[in-house]
Amino acid sequence: MRSSADAAAARLDGLSAEELARTLELPRVELYASIGSTLDAAHAIGASAPSGTLIIADEQTAGRGRHGRRWSSPPGAGLWLTLIEHPTDARALDVLALRCGLYAAEALDALASAPISVKWPNDLYVAGRKLAGVLIETRWRGTAPDWVAIGFGLNVSAPAMEDAIALAPGTTRLGALARLVPALRRAASATRHLSSDELSRWRARDVAEGREVLTPAAGSALGITASGELVVRREDGVMSQHRTGTLTFAEPLACS
Numbered sequence: 001m002r003s004s005a006d007a008a009a010a011r012l013d014g015l016s017a018e019e020l021a022r023t024l025e026l027p028r029v030e031l032y033a034s035i036g037s038t039l040d041a042a043h044a045i046g047a048s049a050p051s052g053t054l055i056i057a058d059e060q061t062a063g064r065g066r067h068g069r070r071w072s073s074p075p076g077a078g079l080w081l082t083l084i085e086h087p088t089d090a091r092a093l094d095v096l097a098l099r100c101g102l103y104a105a106e107a108l109d110a111l112a113s114a115p116i117s118v119k120w121p122n123d124l125y126v127a128g129r130k131l132a133g134v135l136i137e138t139r140w141r142g143t144a145p146d147w148v149a150i151g152f153g154l155n156v157s158a159p160a161m162e163d164a165i166a167l168a169p170g171t172t173r174l175g176a177l178a179r180l181v182p183a184l185r186r187a188a189s190a191t192r193h194l195s196s197d198e199l200s201r202w203r204a205r206d207v208a209e210g211r212e213v214l215t216p217a218a219g220s221a222l223g224i225t226a227s228g229e230l231v232v233r234r235e236d237g238v239m240s241q242h243r244t245g246t247l248t249f250a251e252p253l254a255c256s
Contacts (some may be wrong), residue, residue, distance in 0.1 A: 012056060012144075013174040020054070023174075024181050028053040034075070036062040038082040039137060042149040046139060049147070052185060056081040056177075057088045060153075061140040078166070079154040079173055079180065085188040086147050093145060095194050095228040097122045097136045100150055102202050104132065107183035108154075111176055113168045117207040120221075120230045120247050124154075125207050128253035129165035131155055150184055193226040208247060216245030 010031040012020060017031035020217060027050045035041060038055040040062075045053070060073030060080045073080040087093060103123050105116040117125040124132040135151035155166040156173050167176060194202070203209060208221040208230075219234040229241040 003021075009020040009251070010058070012058065013172055015174065020056075020177075024054070024178065026052045026054050026181070030055040031198060033058040034059040034061060036060065037151075038080055039135065039151045041151055042082040042084055042137075042151075046084050046147045046149060051084065051086045051188075053084040054081060054181065055084070057065060060109075069094075073153060077155065077157040077159065079152065079156060079177055081152050081177075083150040083152070083181065083184050083188070084147055085150065085185070087188060089144050089191040090143070090145055091136055091193060092149065093136070095226075096148065096187065096201065097134045098194065098224065098228050099137070099190055099198070100134045100152070100184055102134050102198065102205070103183040104134070104152070104154075104180055105205055106201070107131075107179040108167065108176060111167045111171045111179065113165075116205065118205045119207045120224055120226070121244075125164045125253065128164055131165050131167070148188065150188060152180070152184065154180065163250070194224075194228065195226075199224070207253065208249070212250035213247060214250055215248045216242040221247070 010033045012031060017029040020031065021029040030041060033142050035057045037060055038057050041055045059075035101118045101122060101124055105118050109116050112126050114127045116131060119125055122134040123130055132154040138148045139146045154176060155164055156171055156176055158166045170210045202217045203223055206223060212219050213219065213221050213232060217232045217234055219232045222231040222233055224230055225241060229243050232240050234240055
């Protein structure tokens with residue numbers, strides 16, 4: 001656990017945790033100068049934390065993505081955060097990562113150098129390079145969700161990796177955070193599966209639709225279903241639907 005002195009010293013773009021909570025109109029903000037993973041911190045307090053509790057770090061030393069992959073989270077370079085919510089509709093959890101990605105892309109578009117695309121099941125891209133990723137972890141009470149941790153990593157400053165990208169030069173972390181948090185909260189409060197309007201909005205940003213893919217099945221990506229499954233027309237013409245997996249393309253995404 002961090003000391004009270006560490007807590008007092010932690011700031012994001014000059015703001016303390018208490019100032020961030022007031023600015024973002026959140027019930028609680030936990031702010032770390034450095035932490036292994038904000039998702040781990042969320043699991044320590046999730047059961048008792050109110051909806052809208054935000055855990056954010058200047059640096060993560062063990063940030064993680066899907067399938068145990070590591071997310072590079074250097075100090076001052078991005079938004080490394082987890083938002084705790086208490087959803088009421090278990091069906092909406094089927095599409096929560098997709099919804100968070102879509103709503104975040106729409107909210108952050110004005111801060112990017114080009115339109116933000118979405119990639120099933122949990123990534124945001126700009127000009128063929130990865131901008132952000134979503135990771136959802138849920139704790140259940142019987143058959144009902146007790147609370148959910150929405151992990152989000154966003155590059156604000158130019159990353160060192162060639163296949164990654166940041167928001168437009170001059171964007172501040174606080175400016176991005178002010179757009180991102182309300183978008184994630186709207187996504188978390190939505191119910192049911194994706195609506196026809198949400199599917200249309202996803203399709204307009206989908207980096208995969210119409211492209212040849214190798215996994216989770218070889219064939220042509222045809223978009224997603226309302227319940228969040230990726231549809232692939234296999235080489236034999238058979239349609240397959242995939243709820244989980246990793247989407248890889250036969251040809252790399254074009255960068256411009």
